[in-house]
Amino acid sequence: MELQQMRYVVAVAEERSFTRAAERCFVVQSALSHQIKALEHELGVTLFARSSRRVELTPSGRAFLPQARASLEAAERAVADSTAATGRISGTLALGVIPTVTAIDIAATLGAFHRDHPEVRIALRGGGSDTFVSAIGDGRLDVAVLGLPDTGPPQGVASRVLGRQRHVAVVSARHRLAGRRRVRLADLADEPFVDFSQGTPGRIQSDLAFRSAGLRREVAFEAMSTDLILDLVREDLVITLLPPAVVPEDPDLRTIAVTGGPTRIEYLAWSGFNPSPAAQAFVSRIRTADGE
Template sequence: MDLQQMRYAVAVAEERSFTRAAERCHVVQSALSHQIKGLERELGVVLFARTSRRVEVTAAGEAFLAAARVSLDAAERAVSDAAAAAGEIRGTLTIGVIPTVTAIDIPAALGAFHRKHPAVRIRLRGGGSDEFIAAIADGSMDVAVLGLPDTMTPKNVNTRVLARERLAAVVSADHALAARRRLRLEDLVDEAFVDFPEGTPGRAPSDLAFRAAGLHREVAFEAMSTDLMLSLVKNNLVIALLSPAVIPDSDELRTIPVTSGPTRVEYLAWSGFNVSPVAQAFLEGLAATE
């Protein structure tokens, strides 16, 4: 068994297809299939249940892949550590970014990092703060930007506060509240909202604010994309509570401050245990630009 066989197995599991896995690994499908069959013979188990149209990971495959990913991460870390000791930063930088980043210009930061460390591969992942915290803690992610209620402190990761802000109401220009200069939470209880999915950190600031005020609101639409949220608002279907920084200047929208409205904290997060040279270089680069 070698690392290349592990890479092939991980690719098949993630792509759910031998054809797509072969394309991803830049190898002909017959060679990849041969390597997977050889690996299964060596292990004495079937890793994938497959037909001509379908591929699924078996229970034995799930157990193998968990350890294989750890082994591949360790091998990559060994290469990057050796390169760093010789003065070169290389390896993979995996970054998680929430949909509402306002405190960092992520494309500019990644561009500057790439120009300084061209040998580093950059992986950018979207998602929620809770999954990013778990990924950093288990070593599958290096750095993330989080957005959390001001009452929630991230655990099991190192963090630095990037910004604190109060969310604002955004309504259609045709909405009955569009002419208001300021709103209270009480003014919004009869409105239909669009927000992030229930239970996610992105939704928590608004849920907590209404709960603390003893008020109920209706979330009629859930979405992870702020662009989709704003499109629904423009069509006067709902209103939203968002960071003012993500609300564009538009004749179709009105942004209104909310007294005692939800507050959120944006964090930069990274591992508190054995930070990789790649992650350390990225963090130092960000600090140097502030």
């Protein structure tokens, strides 16, 4: 069994298409199909159920896939560790980033990292802080930028604080509070809100702030896009609470300081157990940029 064959299996499983998998692996489809058939013959099982329109893993394929991924990761890690011993960093950096990063310039940081370590393949993933922590724990991510409430550092990962911000109220320019410079949470309690989905880290800090103040609020709209949240506010349908750095200069919006408002802390998180050379290099770059 060859690593290339396992790489093809993983590609087909993830792409759900032999054509797209072949494009991803920079190989003609006939060669990829031949290698997978050869592997199936060697194993004595069928890994994929195929039709002219669909490709799905069989039960045998679902059992095979995790071990194939683990073998590929182990092989890549072996190469990365051996090159790191010579001072070169290679391998893959899988980085998770929340939609509302404000503490660091992600694009500029990745650009500088790539110039320093051009042999590292960077895989950027979007998502939520809770799923990122789990992904670091099971090896699917190397590093992530998280946004969490001020209730303590993330558990099960190594982390450092990148920054903290107190949320501001964001209202439309036509809203009755638009002329205020500061409000209390109680002044906002009767307003309809738009916020991230219930239970997500992007929302928890606001829910905690109202709960701690003994107040209830109505979240009339839920959205996972900051752009959509702000569009709803512009229409004067709702108000919201967000870190000030994610709110653009806009004549249709007003930001208001909130006494007792929620605080969000951004963390850089990574595996504390045997991080890859690429992950260690990325964490070191962030620390160096912060003057540590």
